[in-house]
Structure formats: structure tokens, C-alpha cells
Amino acid sequence: MKFICLTFLIIYGITDSRSEQYEVVGFVDPVFAVAGEDVILPCSVKPSISVEDMRVEWFRSDLKDSQLVHLYEDHEDGNAEQIESYRGRTELTHQELERGNASLRLSSVRVSDEGRYKCFIQSKSWYDDVTVDVSVEAVGRPPVITVDGFDDSGGLHLQCDSEGWNPEPVLEWLNREGVRLSSETTETHRNTDGFSVRHTITVYERNSKIHCRIRLRHHMLETQIITSNKRFNPGRTSIILISAVFVLVVIAGMLIAACVRKNRELGQLNNENRKIEREHDDLQKEKSRMQQECGRLQNVRSRIQQEFSSEHDQLEQEKSRIQQEMKTGKEDK
Known part of the structure; x- marks a missing residue:
């Protein structure tokens, strides 16, 4: 009996020690993606071993019920329960699975793809996972300035709109000299396509050039309007x-x-x-x-x-x- 127990402990110890030899790794920092382009979500086994015979599952851990993004099992992809918005946009390179690389290629990135992903790899003797955060950057449409009428004192109401940005951009008004002007009202909305912004301002200057500028990290779009050279009446x-x-x-x-x-x-x-x-x-x-x-x-x-x-x-x-x-x-x- 002691021999059986000792044998079981030895086998368990060997199995446990083997399971501790491998781990699933990715990036510590968030992965940045540009809307409309492709991105690679990193996930691999260290030390490198083939994961062709294992189960590889990618899912969104930040969504309700951890919805499936991509599944590889029994040497083939099985995406019957895949999230509808990911259909036809995910891919695992089977040649890379031989090298222990289970990175996921996500094509035609959308703003709605932003979130937290989990890569889960399971063999017969061990399993592990890693979390990958994805941040999506989307450059929206050029700002549009519209004239929204006059007030009693002759001031001209201007409105600037733009949409399709992610993350939230910075919208600012500037005069001819480049001096920033304070917006009177600001509106920001977010949907699956990103952020939409709207700012308004009243201008009293004569023959002035007013700029509406939107900035997002290294991107900037700008529109301008020239006011009348006479006092608004x-x-x-x-x-x-x-x-x-x-x-x-x-x-x-x-x-x-x-x-x-x-x-x-x-x-x-x-x-x-x-x-x-x-x-x-x-x-x-x-x-x-x-x-x-x-x-x-x-x-x-x-x-x-x-x-x-x-x-x-x-x-x-x-x-x-x-x-x-x-x-x-x-x-x-």
C-alpha cells in the first residue's frame, strides 16, 4: 500500500513538475490597433512546444458570459459558437502552432473590437492562459462647420461636428492668430463606431478666420470658416x-x-x-x-x-x- 501511494505521489509530482515547466505568455502592455487594419494578438507557450494536439481558445473576458472569439480543437477550427461580429475575421496559423505560437490574427479591426481578450491553451496534463488588452485607434471624419443663426447682438453662432473617433478626441476652436476660443456647449456621444463630438461657439469678430480642429494623439483634422467683414446684423x-x-x-x-x-x-x-x-x-x-x-x-x-x-x-x-x-x-x- 505504501508502495502504491509512493508511486502515485511520484507520478503526481512528475506531472505537476511538468505542468509547471510550461506557461502561456503574451504582452504585458496593451496591443494598439488601427481601425480598418489587421492586428496580431500575441499568445505562445514557453518553452516552445507544439500545440497542434491541444485546445486553443480565444474569448472576450470583458463581455458577458466570456463570448467566443476563436476556437481550435482536434486539429481544426470550430467556430460554430463564435461571436457574429468576428465571423471571417479571425485566423490561427497552423504552421505556427507547431512552434507553440497561438497568436490570433484579427483582420479589418473595428472600434467594437477594443477590449480584453484571453488566450487559453489546454493539453491532457496542463493548461494555462494569458490576458491581452486591445486598444483601437480610429481617425474620424473631417470636422464640419455649420452656421446656426445670429443672436440679438449680431453674434454668429457656429457649430462644429465630427464622428467616428476612438478614443475620444480633443475638439478646439481657434481664431486667426491661433488663440484658443472657449466653446459654449459641448456634446459627446459614443456608439459602436466610436465617439462623435459637437461644439458650439458665438463669434463677434469682423473679417475673422475661425478654425475648428480635432486632435487624437498623432492625428489632426481641421476645417475653417471666414466670417463677414461687417458687423453681423x-x-x-x-x-x-x-x-x-x-x-x-x-x-x-x-x-x-x-x-x-x-x-x-x-x-x-x-x-x-x-x-x-x-x-x-x-x-x-x-x-x-x-x-x-x-x-x-x-x-x-x-x-x-x-x-x-x-x-x-x-x-x-x-x-x-x-x-x-x-x-x-x-x-x-
Whole structure:
């Protein structure tokens, strides 16, 4: 009994010591990825041994129920329960598995891929895992400045919008000299595509160039607008708007008059066309009548020719008879 127990302890000790020889390692620092590009999530066994016969599982440990990102088991990928958003975007290089490298290639990175991943490797005698943090950087759309009206004192309200950034960018207003201006209101929202920002400001400067700039680490996008060289005046703006409306009304009246004239001319052309068609029908009828008359005259001509030919034949016969009689009379004498 003591021998059996000793043997079990020795085997357990050997197995335990072997399991302590290997560990799954990755990066201590977060892995930075750029949206739209590919990224490698590091995971390998040290010392290096083949993991082809082992179970390799990647999953999101920061999501509810630790959802599956990629699974390798029994020498093949088994991703039936993979998160839908990762379908077709994950890959383990089987040649690298022979070297103990179970790093995951994630293609076409999205902002929603940012988070904490766990690489779990299991053999028949041991298992271990490592955590990999992924940070995604996304450069959003260029800022857009819109004019949001005037206030009672003639100030011009400007609004700057941009979206699709990650992490949250810094938006700032600057004047012509590059001096930063304070935003009056700021809005920030986040969704699966990243952060969207909106800042507003009121400008009272004349003939000024205002910049809206968005910065994110080593990226910067900027848009500018040039204000009027006169003091903003709501009354003047109203006059301009009324004048513009008046001009539009005049133009619309001219267009309507032109349309009416064109319609009148078109009606006259249609009447002329109908008149020509009626005359054409009359000519066709007259042509038919004349063709019928010609046919009748042809029949009369044919009948006269037949009568003339018959009378001619009779005269020829009478002439021949008279000549025959004269010939006979001469012979009797």
C-alpha cells in the first residue's frame, strides 16, 4: 500500500513538475490597433512546444458570459459558437502552432473590437492562459462647420461636428492668430463606431478666420470658416433674406410667363399641324377621286377602241367584197 501511494505521489509530482515547466505568455502592455487594419494578438507557450494536439481558445473576458472569439480543437477550427461580429475575421496559423505560437490574427479591426481578450491553451496534463488588452485607434471624419443663426447682438453662432473617433478626441476652436476660443456647449456621444463630438461657439469678430480642429494623439483634422467683414446684423440679414425671396418670386414669375408663352406657341403649332393634316386628307381624297375618274376614262377609251376596231374590220370586209365584185364584173365582160 505504501508502495502504491509512493508511486502515485511520484507520478503526481512528475506531472505537476511538468505542468509547471510550461506557461502561456503574451504582452504585458496593451496591443494598439488601427481601425480598418489587421492586428496580431500575441499568445505562445514557453518553452516552445507544439500545440497542434491541444485546445486553443480565444474569448472576450470583458463581455458577458466570456463570448467566443476563436476556437481550435482536434486539429481544426470550430467556430460554430463564435461571436457574429468576428465571423471571417479571425485566423490561427497552423504552421505556427507547431512552434507553440497561438497568436490570433484579427483582420479589418473595428472600434467594437477594443477590449480584453484571453488566450487559453489546454493539453491532457496542463493548461494555462494569458490576458491581452486591445486598444483601437480610429481617425474620424473631417470636422464640419455649420452656421446656426445670429443672436440679438449680431453674434454668429457656429457649430462644429465630427464622428467616428476612438478614443475620444480633443475638439478646439481657434481664431486667426491661433488663440484658443472657449466653446459654449459641448456634446459627446459614443456608439459602436466610436465617439462623435459637437461644439458650439458665438463669434463677434469682423473679417475673422475661425478654425475648428480635432486632435487624437498623432492625428489632426481641421476645417475653417471666414466670417463677414461687417458687423453681423439680424435686421440686415432679414433684408437680405426678403430681397432673396423677392428675386426668387420675380424669377418664378418670369419662368411661369415663359411657360405660358411656350404653351401658347405649342397650341398654335398643334392647330397648324391639325390644319395641315386635314388638307392632306382632302388631297388624298381628291387623288383617289381622280384615280377613279382616270380608270373610268380608260374604260371608255378601251370601249371606243374596240368599237373602232370592229367598224374598221367591217369596212375592210366591205372593201374586199366590192373589189371582188368588180373583179368578177370585169371577167364577165
